[in-house]
Amino acid sequence: MLAQAPHPGPAVQSIPHVRIDGLNKWFGAMHVLKNIDLSVGAGARIVVCGPSGSGKSTLIRCINGLEPFQKGTIQLDGTALGRNARDTATARRLTGMVFQSFNLFPHLTVLANCTLALRLVLLKPAREAEEIAMQHLTAVHIPEKAQAYPAQLSGGQQQRVAIARALCLNPRIMLFDEPTSALDPEMIKEVLDVMIALAGSGVTMVCVTHEMGFAREVADEIVFMDEGRIVEHASSRDFFSRAAHPRARLFMDTIL
Numbered sequence: 001m002l003a004q005a006p007h008p009g010p011a012v013q014s015i016p017h018v019r020i021d022g023l024n025k026w027f028g029a030m031h032v033l034k035n036i037d038l039s040v041g042a043g044a045r046i047v048v049c050g051p052s053g054s055g056k057s058t059l060i061r062c063i064n065g066l067e068p069f070q071k072g073t074i075q076l077d078g079t080a081l082g083r084n085a086r087d088t089a090t091a092r093r094l095t096g097m098v099f100q101s102f103n104l105f106p107h108l109t110v111l112a113n114c115t116l117a118l119r120l121v122l123l124k125p126a127r128e129a130e131e132i133a134m135q136h137l138t139a140v141h142i143p144e145k146a147q148a149y150p151a152q153l154s155g156g157q158q159q160r161v162a163i164a165r166a167l168c169l170n171p172r173i174m175l176f177d178e179p180t181s182a183l184d185p186e187m188i189k190e191v192l193d194v195m196i197a198l199a200g201s202g203v204t205m206v207c208v209t210h211e212m213g214f215a216r217e218v219a220d221e222i223v224f225m226d227e228g229r230i231v232e233h234a235s236s237r238d239f240f241s242r243a244a245h246p247r248a249r250l251f252m253d254t255i256l
């Protein structure tokens, strides 16, 4: 099932799943994230957009613990990520990540891709891991490919497996980095449909995408980035009716 039980308990729900304060990151001399503040509440559906090179992937990768950063704090469920060390243990446990390029393990079957972390990270017995994986593969409409290898699947099918794999660990938040931009046009819809269902099931999502139809349908907040800054953060309704920042308006004109 896509429907993940919302993580219960008032103590947990009162803490945003992600809280970013004053985040700054440099690649060498290049300042790529500038004073980013962002709070992602439980059940929020946030779409991040902006021109290429504006820092969207880097931001997502910082939340996922894939990138060190130099200044500011990132808290996941109230626990601060380390700034210097790649804090993979905490971040990976709490976040599910879906990349543009699927990143499935080519030498493992679809099922084994999905059960790997369940077995190695959560130490689930094989049978239970397979049951969980099959539930998620069913939810993304691809249970019949459980024994196939990634190379035997279309791009859209691989991306749906990648989503199922990320969901297997029951993450607090799902992070998507342009999940449909590597897909042929006819496969985009099948992936977006899965993401729309996921949004409907209450999973907290931060999604980098230029699919503005999707953003309009599922996002409750839109973050627009430019040159390493968040230059606009608005409710979806406000953003689409009157994106205030000139750069955001220009960007919308180029992609719509």
Ligand code: ADP
Pocket (backbone or CB within 6 Å): 027, 030, 032, 050, 051, 052, 053, 054, 055, 056, 057, 058, 059
């Ligand atoms: P976006 O996802 O919005 O296109 P990125 O976060 O990928 O932007 O990149 C932001 C800036 O950081 C760009 O100028 C990019 O060239 C640079 N950058 C990204 N990754 C690296 C890296 N590993 N090393 C050096 N520079 C990088």
Ligand code: MG
Pocket (backbone or CB within 6 Å): 056, 057, 058, 178
């Ligand atoms: Mg990117």
